[in-house]
Amino acid sequence: MPTRLGKYTLRLDNSPNIASFAAVGGKKEGEGPLADFFDILCDDTSFGEQTWEKAESRLQKDAVNKALDKAGLSPSDIQYIFAGDLLNQCTSSTYGLRDMGIPFVGLYGACSTMAESLAVSGIFVDAGAADKTVCVTSSHFCSAERQFRFPLEYGGQRTPTSQWTVTAAGGLVMTKDGEGPYVRQATIGTIEDLGIKDANNMGAAMAPAAAATLQHFFEDTGTTPESFDLIVTGDLGQVGSELLYDLMRHDGVEIQKRHTDCGLLIYPPDDKDVKAGASGCGCSASVLCSYLLNKMGNRELNDILFMATGALMSTTSVQQGESIPGVAHLVHLSNTKWQ
Amino acid sequence: MKMTASEYDRLNKQVSPNSSVVKNCIFAFLIGGLICTIGEFLTNSFLHMGMLQREAAALTSVSLIFIAALLTGLNVYDNIAKFGGAGTLVPITGFSNSIVAPALEFKSEGFVLGLGAKMFIIAGPVLVYGITSSVVYGVIAFLFKLY
Numbered sequence: 001m002p003t004r005l006g007k008y009t010l011r012l013d014n015s016p017n018i019a020s021f022a023a024v025g026g027k028k029e030g031e032g033p034l035a036d037f038f039d040i041l042c043d044d045t046s047f048g049e050q051t052w053e054k055a056e057s058r059l060q061k062d063a064v065n066k067a068l069d070k071a072g073l074s075p076s077d078i079q080y081i082f083a084g085d086l087l088n089q090c091t092s093s094t095y096g097l098r099d100m101g102i103p104f105v106g107l108y109g110a111c112s113t114m115a116e117s118l119a120v121s122g123i124f125v126d127a128g129a130a131d132k133t134v135c136v137t138s139s140h141f142c143s144a145e146r147q148f149r150f151p152l153e154y155g156g157q158r159t160p161t162s163q164w165t166v167t168a169a170g171g172l173v174m175t176k177d178g179e180g181p182y183v184r185q186a187t188i189g190t191i192e193d194l195g196i197k198d199a200n201n202m203g204a205a206m207a208p209a210a211a212a213t214l215q216h217f218f219e220d221t222g223t224t225p226e227s228f229d230l231i232v233t234g235d236l237g238q239v240g241s242e243l244l245y246d247l248m249r250h251d252g253v254e255i256q257k258r259h260t261d262c263g264l265l266i267y268p269p270d271d272k273d274v275k276a277g278a279s280g281c282g283c284s285a286s287v288l289c290s291y292l293l294n295k296m297g298n299r300e301l302n303d304i305l306f307m308a309t310g311a312l313m314s315t316t317s318v319q320q321g322e323s324i325p326g327v328a329h330l331v332h333l334s335n336t337k338w339q
Numbered sequence: 340m341k342m343t344a345s346e347y348d349r350l351n352k353q354v355s356p357n358s359s360v361v362k363n364c365i366f367a368f369l370i371g372g373l374i375c376t377i378g379e380f381l382t383n384s385f386l387h388m389g390m391l392q393r394e395a396a397a398l399t400s401v402s403l404i405f406i407a408a409l410l411t412g413l414n415v416y417d418n419i420a421k422f423g424g425a426g427t428l429v430p431i432t433g434f435s436n437s438i439v440a441p442a443l444e445f446k447s448e449g450f451v452l453g454l455g456a457k458m459f460i461i462a463g464p465v466l467v468y469g470i471t472s473s474v475v476y477g478v479i480a481f482l483f484k485l486y
Contacts, residue, residue, distance in 0.1 A: 051447045151444030153411045154461065155420025155427050155436045157363070160356040195344035196351065204351045208342075242354045243347075250342055273421075276356075 002126050006220030008213075009187045015337030016125035017178030019073075019132075022066035023290035024059050025282075026141070026167030032267045037290035038168075039066045045142060045167060053087065056140035056169075057096030059282070060085070063171035063289070064097065064136050071173040075100040078173075079130040082121045084113035085138050085281050086165075087147060092138050102134065110310030111206075111235050112189065113137040114170060114285035115329035118306070119186035121174050122331065126183075131176035138169035139280030148199075148315055161201040163237050163279035166266060170285030172293070181296045185221065185332040189213040191312065193325040199318045203240025203263075203276055206309040209326035210236060211247035213307060217330050218253065225255045229301045232292060233328075234284030234308030235263035237277025262287035262308075284308040302335045363424050370419065371426030378403055378430070400431055407432035411439040437461040 002010040022039040030041035040062055047055040047062075060083065068074060081100070084107035085092035093106060109116040117135035124130045142152055144165040150156055174183070192212045196205040210233055218224060225231060236244055241264065245256045262284045263277035288306060295301040307330040313322070342350075378399050385395035410416040416436050420427040427433055438458055445457035459466065479485070 146444055150461070151440040153414060153417050153436070153443055154440035155411075155417045155423070155433065157358075157421060157424045159358055194342065194347040196347075201351070201355055204355060208347065239351075239355050243350060246350055246354070247342060247347075 001128075002123055005185070006216070008190075008216035009185055009220035010123060011185050011338070012122050012126035012183055013338055014126045014128075014176065015180075015182035015184055015334075016122045017175045018181050018183070018293065018333070019173045019175040019178050020067050020071035021170070021172035021289040021293045022063050022070060023170045023286040024062045024066065024168060025286055028141075029166060029168050029266060029286065034266055034287065034291045037294050038286070039070075039290075052140055052142035052146065053091060053095070056085065056087070056092040056138050056143050059140065059167070059169035060092055060096035060136050060138045060171070061100075063138070063169035064100070064134055067134065067136075067171040067173050067289075071175075073132065073173060075102050078102045078132050078134050080105055080121070080124060081134040081136065082107055082117035083134075083136045084108050084117065086110065086144055092140070092143070093136070096138070097136075109308075109327055109329060110312055111139075111279055111281050111283065112308040112310030112327050112329050113281045114288060115234065115306055115308035115331055116188075118172075118174075118183060118331045119188060119329050122183040122186050125174055125176055133174045134171060135174060136169060136171035137281040137285040139165050139167070139282035141165045141167045141280075144280060158273075158275055159200045160275055161198070161203065161239050162275045163202060163235065163263060163277050164267065164274040165280040166235075166278045166283040166286065168266075168280075168282035168286035170282065170287070170289030172289055180335050180337065181293065181333050182335070182337045183331050184334045184338060185217070187213055187217040187220065187330040189328040189330070190216070191325045191327050193323050195323045197318075197321065197323050199313060199324065201239060201276075202279060202311040202324070203235075203237040204243055205311045205313075205324035206326035206328065207236055207240045207243035207247060209328040210240070210244050210307060210309050211251070213328040213330050214248065214255070214305075215251060215253070217305070217332075225253065225258045228258060228303045228305050228332075230304045231255055231259045232284075232287075232304055232306050233259065233261045233263075234310075235277065235279040236261050236309055237263040237279065239276045240309070265291065296333065296335060299335065304333050306331050306333055366422050367424045367426035369426065370423030371429060374403070374426070374430045374432055403431050404435040407435035408439045411436045412443065434462060434465070437465075
């Protein structure tokens with residue numbers, strides 16, 4: 001059963017196990033430094049589908065099928081699927097997964113959804129409500145652009161603080177028992193807003209939420225950044241990461257040496273289109289389900305804090321001049337389970 | 340102690356890089372200038388073919404609109420605009436791109452509610468305020484007998 005630590009954190013005493021994982025990416029992701037860690041890469045950004053929305057649904061479906069394959073399971077073995085994406089009403093998830101017949105829990109945490117799904121699934125499994133679940137999220141550059149910004153062919157310039165939505169999905173199978181890695185602790189984030197209104201600077205909008213969640217976790221567990229091999233944020237990018245360091249220093253905690261950001265890992269650092277970094281639900285999900293879990297599998301990393309961050313605005317709230325609230329959910333992944 | 344919004348705003352301004360104004364202006368000047376030079380070349384060619392000034396000017400606009408629409412469809416215009424910025428936005432080619440791009444993009448929602456309804460999603464405000472200000476200008480010109 002989960003044990004509450006402090007106000008925000010749950011210790012998952014039975015250490016839910018990550019049995020398998022899979023990442024699916026598009027052309028640009030296939031040209032990036034993490035390409036070798038992806039399970040499926042497709043040169044065709046439409047994935048052979050008629051619309052960008054169908055392409056994104058396809059990404060999720062492929063990620064789930066591949067992860068199930070690797071675990072030697074079929075959809076009928078899975079008791080719950082925890083999924084989400086960025087599109088209105090989360091249609092990438094519902095349309096992508098509608099044929100699988102798995103009880104579906106739709107989640108929305110913007111780009112924080114992968115960590116949210118890991119936390120919720122971890123609590124379900126730890127509490128004994130399920131022994132086999134799937135977590136999956138996706139994003140697609142083209143479907144996100146047309147919903148949140150401009151048509152693809154529109155000739156505009158991106159600001160230096162803007163981020164590039166990743167075309168990818170990451171999915172994993174969680175089981176009650178197994179060889180690890182394990183989900184040991186989870187901190188559900190609070191909604192934080194320090195008044196950023198620029199929708200082209202989401203790193204800045206999300207950094208306060210990341211700082212709050214990290215502080216809550218350290219306070220609740222009595223740990224420090226040095227207790228972990230790596231603190232990985234979802235998609236703060238260059239600007240958000242710098243602001244996170246400054247916010248943490250403001251509270252007397254130094255994390256820069258232990259920190260990396262999925263948004264800075266997936267594309268080559270010199271890619272001029274990417275500007276401040278990558279973003280999207282699929283960013284943290286695919287980096288986790290390719291690079292990070294591989295590194296945990298070969299014991300290069302043993303204890304990591306995976307914290308995905310989300311900007312909780314809509315096009316309407318931005319047009320109405322509202323500031324952008326952020327949220328960050330954190331899970332502690334480890335190669336050793338609780339004794 | 341928690342950071343206040345104004346402290347955070349200061350911090351954000353320090354950390355967030357600004358657009359490079361000088362570089363953007365130079366590129367806008369060069370690419371915008373190039374588009375206008377092509378326009379001049381077209382006008383002179385049409386005049387050379389024996390057209391009147393009015394006809395040549397109209398045909399130049401139509402030609403530039405066509406070229407920009409074609410380049411938008413061929414996935415080229417947005418790549419030029421990455422460097423050109425305002426240089427590709429301000430000439431009539433930018434107007435063409437702003438109509439063709441949504442027309443292509445929203446075709447997937449059908450010809451009426453997609454293509455038809457969303458075609459002017461970017462150019463619409465330009466038309467509304469452009470036409471409104473021209474009417475206001477016309478009224479002022481009429482009242483003060485400026486013409």
